[in-house]
Amino acid sequence: MRMLVLTGIALTAGSAASLAAIALVELVSLLNTGLLVAPKARVQWESLPWLVATTTVLVPTLGGLIVGLVHKHLSPAQRPLGPPDVIEAVQFHRPLPGLRSGLVSTGTAALSLGAGASVGQYGPMVYLGAIFGSFAHRLRLGVPNLASIAIGCGVAAAISTAFNAPIAGVLFAHEVVLRHYATRAFAPVTVASVTGYVIANVIFERPALFRIESPGITHGYEFALVAVLGLVVAMAAILFMRLLLAVGPTLARWIKWPELRTAMAGLAVGLTALALPDVLGIGTSTLRFATIDGAFGLGEVIVLICAKTVLTALCIGAGFSGGAFSPSLLIGSLIGVFFWTLASGVAGVPSSGAAIYAISGMMGFASAVIGAPLTCILIVFELTRNYDVTIAAMVAVVFSNLLSHRAFGRSLFDVQLARRGIDFSLGRDRAHFAALKVVDYLQPDAVTATAEDAAQDVSDRLQARGWREAFVLDTDGTLVGVFTPGAQGTATRVGSDVGPARLVFHDTTDLAEAMERLRGFVGDAVPVVSQENGTYLGAVSEADLVSAWLDEGVRLRREENAAI
């Protein structure tokens, strides 16, 4: 029965997500043509240069203005949604942010991409896939964690459709979104991914978004070169991500109206595109040029790398709806080309051509940004079906991830989540324990007292409830200390016998932190006070915390090892 439910969900979420991803790509390409962003559309008006120049500046600017206004007035979330929101929902089994916010975000993503903003399409596609999966949240079909699995299915199908890469789709869903490989999730996600592939390839016969053909690697030492390239792109990726994260808050300080922020970012894109049309939009043609030997001069490639990095950070930071993955592919491949030009052109090292370096750079950079080395390696494999190229890209990917993970974090998404207080840097279980707050485990019958209470009364009350310590509060309800009867023995009033509390938790203290601080603690309960004003909120017993820890541990193990 469960098998049927899971297969049904996988097929439904998979095909819906795949069709929606195709629709998004088509819509964007329609807008790109209509708004003179696509080269083929721009070239028809080549005889009217002023028209092309005007639209180049106006389209992204007005697009930005509309995107900003739509987010402000129509979206309850008031911002574009993306993979971090999906990860959060899946990890903590919460519903995604409202459907309306999701649809608005998808619409603005189509507009952002259509108007040529320097953002990517895969983030919105992942979110769109997740929306279809999230409908399973409403179903009660008796399968634990069904909604998370269904979202994983939607995401896998979207990626599989976009890249014509079903294996990469499966891995992306597990590596980035689900973060475990339970059979209960793996099987349906695989089914969904294959569904996406079938729809994209067999039914619609869509070409892959980019196709790479490469002769392979001719010199053994090139693997070492590619490893160095991995380190180079990692440094660039770290710079890019830091810039991206810094731009948002800075812009918010400078420009008060959010719609003007996006309009301004659009204007920057438009003005740059006057001289450098390659920065417009997803940059599919630029990505292709990167695989052709000598398509870019050295100076040109440096300018383009800088422009694309800054503009992408600006567009995403300002609030355009779109992801960072496609721009990452582009920037990474340009860095690869730059590296190849230096190595073969300037230093004169014989090499197997720009394509290998472009691909390795592309995947090294992108894997550092999305934190998915396996996915990136498999995307190369499925797109090129070339063993040599995949191995070269794999070397670049691992070296890039080594550096970026150490110096920045696992991925842009994880760092964005960490800024919202969800920290995956020490693993999935740690994040889960950290999501549980001790304040939710307060014991209702903990004993409190004031300094004026009679020691004997309090002692009797403690004995009646089986506690050994009472928490002493002042008149405002602030915690003063702990009273333990029989410590000095003879006091008549509680006030003369108050000792300091050895351990105090705040209302923000989470289970992970609490368990660490409990090490070496002797006593039956820990008081919890408000971090703001020190008001006593209650007490948690050590036994309750340990049970909560064990329960969550068991739940996670069940989820991660579920068969069907």
Add this chain to the structure above:
Amino acid sequence: MRRSDFVSLCLLVAAPVAAEDLTVVSWGGAYEAAQRHAIIDPYARQTGQTVTVAEYDGSWAALEARGAEDGWDVIDMLSDQARVACARGLLLEMTPRSLFSSETLEDFTPFGPDRCAVPQNAYARVMAFDDRAFAGVKPTRIEDFFDTDRFPGPRAIQRSPDGILEWALLAEGVPPEQVYGLLSTDRGLRLAFRKLGTIRDDIIWWEDPAEPADMLADGRAVMAAGFNGRFFDIAQRGRAPIDIVWDGRIIGIEVWAIAASTKAPDAARAFIVHATQPASMARFATQIPYGPTRVSAFNRIGINPQTGVPMRAYLPNAPQHGGRALVRDSGWYANTDKLRQRRFSKWLDGAE
């Protein structure tokens, strides 16, 4: 009988057109002769109409100048010319759904009828070589056209930017579906001309489409870019061992269209329905190697009555050819005419 054939027959019988006369405009030469034999004469016999065939140079400008005056009804056009003519209001609009069943519409390849034109046959710009020039390894890919180390010798190329720019990018490894997008950028054009520059000293230019086959035959060139029908002609007449490389073929589509000034719109439509039946297309393709634009017609193509050659292998869009194929983007051609000419002249002057 296929449903589509039935529909068209009904149209033929039911339409009150029997007394009307029709003027069909085409290109002349062997092409027109094949059309007469395969399509026009059977139509005249079936309907009892008198069909006059006129000749023109293929341009929409000629249609504008002579169409109304000379009483043109049905016109054979290149699809990009038809596109321009349609936009200028020179062609009669039609609704494909009223002429063809939905099955028939799906049968068309690589694209179906639009509001002004119905695809009728496919020709291709292909690369051909003189088999005598390469004793060992023969060229098999577009890359080989630009590889003068492995395949030395003069190349015959049309003195125009048509086709050769596409090949230049294909030879750089660009997948066919991205070629026109990339050629729309300045960088793409630069790269294409750079590639063309690598064989600059080996180029021998031609202007008349008959020349490249002759150049191969008389040894002035070892490889040539030209139209598949011309190469077929020379090779089949036994004048020279010319072989066609189908990789990188650029398929162009010929369409039927109706002049806006026609006095016999019903007869014109009936003619087009007749001409685009699988049987008509197949009859035409056995005369001359221009492929049908309907999938179902491929199975009917047999032996050329003059040479006895089975024609299927020589059709540019035959499904059995491997390699890369590009469908000539008529919209792009119509829009970039001046730009391409300008850049090409600049390159010829050595400034590109």
